Amino acid sequence: MRTFTPTQILGMVLLNLKSIAEKNLNAAVVDCCIGIPVYFTDLQRRAVLDAATIAGLHPLRLIHETTATALAYGIYKTDLPENDQLNVAFVDIGHASMQVCIAGFKKGQLTILAHSFDRSLGGRDFDEVLFQHFAAKFKEEYKIDVLQNARASIRLRTACEKLKKILSANPEAPLNIECLMDEKDVRGFIKREEFEQISAPILQRVKRPLEKALADAGLAVENVHMVEVVGSASRVPAMLKILTEFFGKEPRRTMNASECVARGCALECAILSPTFKVREFQVNESFPFPVSLSWKGSGPDSQAGGAEQQQLVFPKGNPIPSIKAVTFHKSSTFTVDVQYSDVSDLQAPPKISTYTVINS
Template sequence: MSVIGFDIGNENCVIAVVKQGGVDVLLNDESNRETPAVVCFGEKQRFLGSAGAASALMHPKSTVSQVKRLIGRRFDDPDVQDDLKLLPVETSEGPDGGILIHLKYLKETHKFMPVQILAMLFAHLKTIAEHDLGGPVSDCVIGVPSYFTDLQRRAYLYAATIVGLKPVRLIHDCTATGLGYGVYKTDFPHGGPTYVAFIDIGHCDTQVSIAIFQAGKMKMLSHAFDRNLGGRDFDEVLFRHFAEKFKEQYNMDVYSNARACNRLRAACEKLKKVLSANLEAPLNIECLMDEKDVSGFIKREEFESLASGLLERLCIPCNEALANAGLTVDMVYSVELVGSGSRIPAIAKLLTSLFKKELSRTLNASECVARGCALQCAMLSPVFRVKEYEVQDSSPFSIGLSSDEGLICAKPNAVLFPKGQPIPSSKTLTFQGSNLVRLEAFYANPDEGPKGTSPKIGCFTIGPFHGSSGSKAEFEVTIQLNLHGIVNIESSTVSKKPNFDLSILRYQFSERSRYIDELQFVIS
């Protein structure tokens, strides 16, 4: 039996597995350690992963990438609309307010939800793992951003479940990174706790977390983030610069051609990497559009000037994470910088100035999350014997609980799980009610979550109570913030029951429901 860790990135996915010799990153069919998070629909078949990325230029309007940005989001969210402008596929609003992606497959137009596209990716990654390990794969731990809402976390679980995976935990990206760091770190200073900051600059987002390390355990003190600041935003700065330049120089409107946009964005991403190692770099593309060759040139100094606004935003989540942890920069022992977007020299220079110390890059920037996920899966699996190490994560949001009118609650509209609450946690509350009792979980502080996020998490309905008219039952409800960071009712027990039967417990999460049976066809 194998245990797997998945890092589903916005651009690439990484699979790690625990073996006797340690943690290995699996290679895909092209012998690459990273698999593109791309699904492309051809005329007669689907192309997944590396094949999907290779087919994207041939089928730009039938290629879905960056699906991570669309999971569990509403179509009318302004951020979603900005993301959809970067995708050449046709989209529409679903009957539940979600996103529908229109794709032609087998000469018919199909409408897919983002969770279905994600399920296709999971199926492909599972196939890669089973091919490499020579056996079935089931138990896994999946890394998710700390800013994911309850609905987004459930969508990840559903997408993994419908392809036969068994997610034993959803773990925050920086928590997985911290686990891989703490397990193998042997030279912590003695004499007290050690505080370490983890800064993960990914393709589409930036996450900052502060952890405290002691002998045999790690505790996450705070999470902060900018959901719309990542490596692709620096690519977009170059893209807009050269799109405007080519319009003046060649009278060419790149925005009017989906294939030209894809090629220019890919070239700008490569140009950014060249500028990370050189002070200047050229840009040359053959037959970009209208059979015209284009060329350009930019210096690193000019690029940093164009991206100055993005660089300034990096300081905000760093300062927020320090404030939430109650620390100053002098108390931080080390700053670990990871993520695919962390290699830009200007970013390292800015963070070095902010934390007043040299940054550390002891972890593999692209693989650390998947490796930490695999380690956590081995720790939770009864099959493996691994080093005893305690991992305590914390909730990035404050979660409250409200009730119907007439329901007597010990703490009406109170914060049930405050920000920083350990994960997992559970609390037992006592209620009185008759007939149907309705509880609603919500994000207590909208300012803590991403902009545009609905404050509603879910509605719990308990009942009906069968008894004499006007009588009330007293019952205890245990509400859990589980390992996935999801709010659930763990149990409900009647403590005073004069002629009552507690017969039904129903749950409808967020503003819409998702059912596994409706999604099964995506892997057929």
């Protein structure tokens, strides 16, 4: 049995996508632009680049998925204002996570004003709620415990995912599975109201990323002119109701909920590539986490035993890509740690890397 790392698995996925593209285009595909979640750390971003190398691809840029969505939304707009900024909130509720981006549009450009996210809030949470509900129900009614049977659990999870989709379009839905476990056929039924009641703990978490995005952007709700919602879990009616109540306006669905990120990545790749000519459109991206430097020593030659000093180099929301020069007045070798200044939302170690500066 062979063991593969996540990077290798992603490399296989990218290689498959590369093969599909080459077959359809009848040409070699090398340059690409890859969409990543906004909460990816430096280590995860480098892993994506390594996976692209494994697949024989040359990434021109990694772009945040919500930024790609904003680009796909704005590049073809012919009615963008020249002076007054049009503020649009993009809410991406996918299978595993929720991401929010507020972008400001003017003619020929977009500026990312704020990012926020909940990395563990998505469509699979609704699937899990339904799964646990019916697992308990079947244990009581049919005296079977699907939690103790892997095959039965998989079949019930698949049925619950389908049930969630039915409830998105209908006020009630049945659940029927033949021979689920111990040769027993099971039947269930649930109304949308009951589904929303058992999903209440999930739905209560939706507002936090919305509030954080507005606060980071420095905007009031009335300053957000439009709301675009994408992602597979955005089809849940309770989600749309929360967004409508929060922003005071109904979210729009003018974009393909499943393909908008890929479309934005393709457009960004075309913008960066000399091979294609596309409409002039500037993307002003920002980085969601503050980055700082730390080193030891308080004097020119104090390396060991000195107090650790820290300097914020890139504040939260800093435009990317960007370069900043830092000067150290030291005559001996010393080390500099690069780290995230705030890891409260990252769920990862603060350290990014360590550099040893040798004075020769």
